Amino acid sequence: MKTTTRWSTRWPERISYGLSDAADNLIFQMMTTYLLFFYTDVYGLSPSAAAILFIVARVADVFESFIIGLMIDHTHSRFGKSRPFFLWCAVPYVAFAILTFVTPNFSYPGKVAWAYVTYLGLGFLYTAVNLPITSILPTMSQNTRELTLLGVIRQFFGSSIQIVVAVFTLPLVALFGHGDQQRGFLGTIILFGIISLILIINTFVHVRERFANPKIAHQPLKVVLSMLKHNQPWIVISIVIFLYWLVTAIKNQTTIYYFKYTVGKVGMVPLVNSFTLAALIGVLLILRMTDVNSKKSVMLQGILVALVGQTVIAVGVYLNLMAVLFAGVFINSIGNGIIIGLVSIMIADTIRYGASLGIQSEGIMASTDDFGVNLGLGLGGLITAGLFHVSGYVANRPQNSETLLMINLNYVWLPLLIYGAMYLILRLYDEERIIKEIKG
Incomplete structure (x- = not known):
């Protein structure tokens, strides 16, 4: 879509904006990919205790995302509404990330209590530093094209760091731990935390809020909620975001279990995760694809690519062909890159559409992104841990046939169903209404 509106940002600001997502993902990807494994196989919690923790955290997130969004919408600062949160919350966020991977020598109830305090605190602070990015x-x-470019840059850095965490976490754990996984995970999160802190502060220093309408920027909550009911594109994209993070959490958390217990080669996890580098291909394709297609059409294509890749993964799993499985991960990751690369861009469109309805509420409307992330992550962890619990999973032991079946269910079949649901729901997204109102 072409536009004659002047471009406002320059490359230092664009790069700094993108690095904000890299900063958050250094810690967030540790949570999504390895925290369940850390709790069950390193820290010593039972799968049922981990499952309950995840669902409690997600109930809390129902309120946290909304609260942070409301705080943004009611922030009056010389730095703007969203930007101050990078400064205020960076240090507490990193501190709680490190504490989450500390393993105190408590009794079992004490360990559970420690996990609750640190994980719930980390979840709240993650929302406080991540929601302002959107x-x-x-x-x-x-x-419009500049917003697309900024969204692509953000996701390029975010996906790059996601791959770094997926590929290098276990080698770093081995390097820092020398056989002690507790010490190894702690050393790894301290390294990631220091880098994250530097990048978040860098974002605060360089990004700027330029376009706001004070007359509609601080509307009462009742007025905002009334507008949201009429913002159909926002409702649809919110559901799609939740489903994306649900499937991502289920797959990411199951990968290490699949290769440890089904394949019997946990050392292959960094290798298979390296194939997710293909997500960067999908992210970079967005700029070219949105030149000739609508964002909705491009995301639908991304979902189809991810679905095809997941089907290839299924073939690789059931024929026990690692080369086919890796090819499926590669294809699936391209589709995922397209999907996630468009999320913040399409949310920005729905925020601008909301402003055309007379309400500028970027905080609450952007909270749907973090709400979807948190709820998807939590329910994904709950589903994974819950299914393992009912099947009789025992950490660091050969698993029974029921548990192996549950691992395959999580790794293959649930993602296939969720991708199908995403495609059907996104077809309801009314992009023409947005274009008409914001004159994109």
Whole structure:
């Protein structure tokens, strides 16, 4: 879609904006990919205790995302509405990330209590530093192509770090731990935390909020909620975001179990995760594809690519062909890159559409992104841990046939069903309404 609106940002700001997602993902990907494994196989919690913790955290997130969004919408600062949160919350976020991977020598109830305090605190602070990345985007420019570029840059860095964490975490755990996984995970999160802190502060220093309408920027909550009921595109994309993070959590958390207990080669996890590098291909394709297609059409294509890749993974699993499985991960990751690369861009469009309805509420509207992330992550962890619990999973032992069946269910079949649901729901997204109102 072409536009004549002037571009507002320059490359230092664009790169700094993108690095904000890299900063958060250093810690977030440790949570999504390895925290369940850390709790069950390193820290010593039972799968049922981990499952309950995850669902409690997700109930808390129902309120946290909304609270942070409300705080953003009611922030009056010389730095803007979203930008101050990078400064205020960076240090507490990193501190709680490190504490989450500390393993105190408590009794079992004490260990459970420690996990609750640290994980719940980390979840709240993750929302406080991540939600502003989405809410600040529509205020940085009024140029549709520039917003797309900024969203692509953000996701390029975010996906790059996701791959770094997936590939290098276990080798770093081995390097820092010398056979002691407790010490190894702690050393790894300290390294990631220091880098994350530097990048978050860098984002605060360089990004700017330029386009805001004070007359509609601080509307009462009742007025905002009334507008949301009429913002059909926002409702649809919110559901799609939740489903994306649900399937991502289920797959990421199951990967290490699949290769440890089904394949019997946990050392292959970094190798298979390296194939997710293909997500960067999908992210970079967005700029070219959205030149000639609508964002909705491009995301639908991304979902189909991810679905095809997941089907190839299924073939590799049931024929026990690792080369086919790796090819499926590669294809699936391209589709995932397209999907996630468009998420913040399409949310920005729905925020701008909301402003055309007379309400500028980027905080609450952007909270759907973090809400979807948190709820998807939590339910994914609950589903994985819950299924393992009912099947009789025992950490660090050969698994029974029921548990192996549950691992395959999580790794193959549930993702296939969720991708199908994403495709059907996204078809309801009314992009023409947005274009008409914001004159994109």
